[in-house]
Amino acid sequence: MDHLSDVTILEEGASALEFLKEKAKDGFGQGDQNAFYVADLGDVVDKYYRFLRELPRVRPFYAVKCNDSKEVLQTLAILGTGFDCASKVEMDLVLSLGVPADYIVYANTCKQPCFIRHAAKHRVSKMTFDCESELFKLAENYPEAELILRIVASDIGSVSSLSKKFGAPLHKCEDLLKLAKILNLSVIGVSFHVGSLSKRPQAFSQAIADARLVFDLGRKFGYLMRLLDIGGGFPGDDDFQPGFEEFAIAINEALDQYFPSKEGVEIISEPGRYFVASAFTAALNIIGKKDENVTDILGKQDRKISYYLNDGIFGTFWPYELKYVKPKLLKDYHHSQKYFSSRLWGPCCTDRDLILEEVSLPELEMGDWIIFQNMGAYSISKPSTFNGFLPPTVYYTMSRDKFKKIQRHNSHYPTD
Numbered sequence: 133m134d135h136l137s138d139v140t141i142l143e144e145g146a147s148a149l150e151f152l153k154e155k156a157k158d159g160f161g162q163g164d165q166n167a168f169y170v171a172d173l174g175d176v177v178d179k180y181y182r183f184l185r186e187l188p189r190v191r192p193f194y195a196v197k198c199n200d201s202k203e204v205l206q207t208l209a210i211l212g213t214g215f216d217c218a219s220k221v222e223m224d225l226v227l228s229l230g231v232p233a234d235y236i237v238y239a240n241t242c243k244q245p246c247f248i249r250h251a252a253k254h255r256v257s258k259m260t261f262d263c264e265s266e267l268f269k270l271a272e273n274y275p276e277a278e279l280i281l282r283i284v285a286s287d288i289g290s291v292s293s294l295s296k297k298f299g300a301p302l303h304k305c306e307d308l309l310k311l312a313k314i315l316n317l318s319v320i321g322v323s324f325h326v327g328s329l330s331k332r333p334q335a336f337s338q339a340i341a342d343a344r345l346v347f348d349l350g351r352k353f354g355y356l357m358r359l360l361d362i363g364g365g366f367p368g369d370d371d372f373q374p375g376f377e378e379f380a381i382a383i384n385e386a387l388d389q390y391f392p393s394k395e396g397v398e399i400i401s402e403p404g405r406y407f408v409a410s411a412f413t414a415a416l417n418i419i420g421k422k423d424e425n426v427t428d429i430l431g432k433q434d435r436k437i438s439y440y441l442n443d444g445i446f447g448t449f450w451p452y453e454l455k456y457v458k459p460k461l462l463k464d465y466h467h468s469q470k471y472f473s474s475r476l477w478g479p480c481c482t483d484r485d486l487i488l489e490e491v492s493l494p495e496l497e498m499g500d501w502i503i504f505q506n507m508g509a510y511s512i513s514k515p516s517t518f519n520g521f522l523p524p525t526v527y528y529t530m531s532r533d534k535f536k537k538i539q540r541h542n543s544h545y546p547t548d
């Protein structure tokens with residue numbers, strides 16, 4: 133297994149935030165102030181132990197799409213987690229870290245046939261399906277695969293409607309299981325995903341109850357149903373309500389009710405943002421400023437200030453998560469300072485590159501930094517180079533303590 137590369141070890145007493153402040157000073161006044169991130173990999177390590185503590189019956193398979201940086205994947209591989217991959221490139225990335233194929237679930241219900249053959253070649257056998265056409269593809273390209281039937285789960289209140297695109301409705305499951313039998317395929321379990329950044333722990337309870345029905349149906353067809361995959365959707369930001377612990381309570385209760393441990397069903401989960409959101413902080417620089425006079429509803433004149441930042445929607449922000457974005461300032465401001473209605477733009481030449489339309493901030497100057505915490509999920513794994521703006525650099529850090537702690541883990545996967 134690879135050791136962690138390119139990670140700055142923080143000595144006792146130093147924090148990732150202080151490291152960020154130092155980095156921000158580096159570029160000051162030189163016109164060389166690209167947006168950048170600082171990641172605290174120790175936070176990822178903490179999340180891992182918290183997961184094991186709160187969901188003792190569930191093994192995490194980290195969803196690679198959420199943040200595919202090598203340092204995050206290496207950290208999780210050292211800890212011995214599994215991985216959820218959705219493409220050939222993601223599988224190769226994880227396999228290249230020495231992760232055994234058994235620790236990968238190919239959790240994309242719609243797979244390109246050559247990717248299925250690639251999975252077969254590397255014996256990545258666990259994969260999901262939710263419709264007839266996928267079963268025909270699997271029978272042709274990887275008849276020995278171990279199939280997981282993804283069912284629809286309610287995603288009300290979450291930030292992404294996955295159920296519109298993925299998952300079989302319960303009333304279709306019988307036909308799918310029948311067809312898999314005719315095609316001589318083996319079904320080993322059930323999966324679901326309640327939508328990213330779910331607001332409803334009950335969505336897990338309901339989906340686990342539904343999964344039970346499909347398990348019983350599967351057994352009627354003679355399948356050895358042995359795996360339940362409860363997907364992702366947990367928050368990764370500690371200010372988010374309901375918090376991870378509330379989800380864990382609902383899940384543990386439902387598991388004990390519908391999948392009691394004596395039955396021996398293996399339970400896995402595919403958390404993405406949970407592991408990485410809070411570990412990453414972005415620092416964006418003000419590269420432009422504009423003043424506007426506005427009149428409020430009482431007829432009073434005031435200023436509205438627009439700031440232009442050097443990263444935005446086409447870089448690392450996801451448009452549908454902007455309501456959770458909270459800018460913070462690196463400079464100290466007096467409480468007595470006047471606040472102005474402000475707008476934050478990204479750097480691209482389109483009005484779509486708007487980070488926040490309305491936020492109250494003290495007056496800032498060109499060259500000031502604005503930081504955004506909880507930026508590890510669905511940010512650096514998807515930036516474009518639209519308009520020629522390159523993705524921000526990420527500086528990876530870990531405290532000396534955490535570094536020592538995970539070194540002890542180094543051969544976590546069983547060797548054969």
Ligand SMILES: *Cc1c(COP(=O)(O)O)cnc(C)c1O
Nearest residue numbers: 195328329364365402403404405
């Ligand atoms: C995106 C995705 C995940 C991760 O979701 P989070 O909300 O980030 O936890 C897990 N499983 C599947 C199948 C996904 O598509």
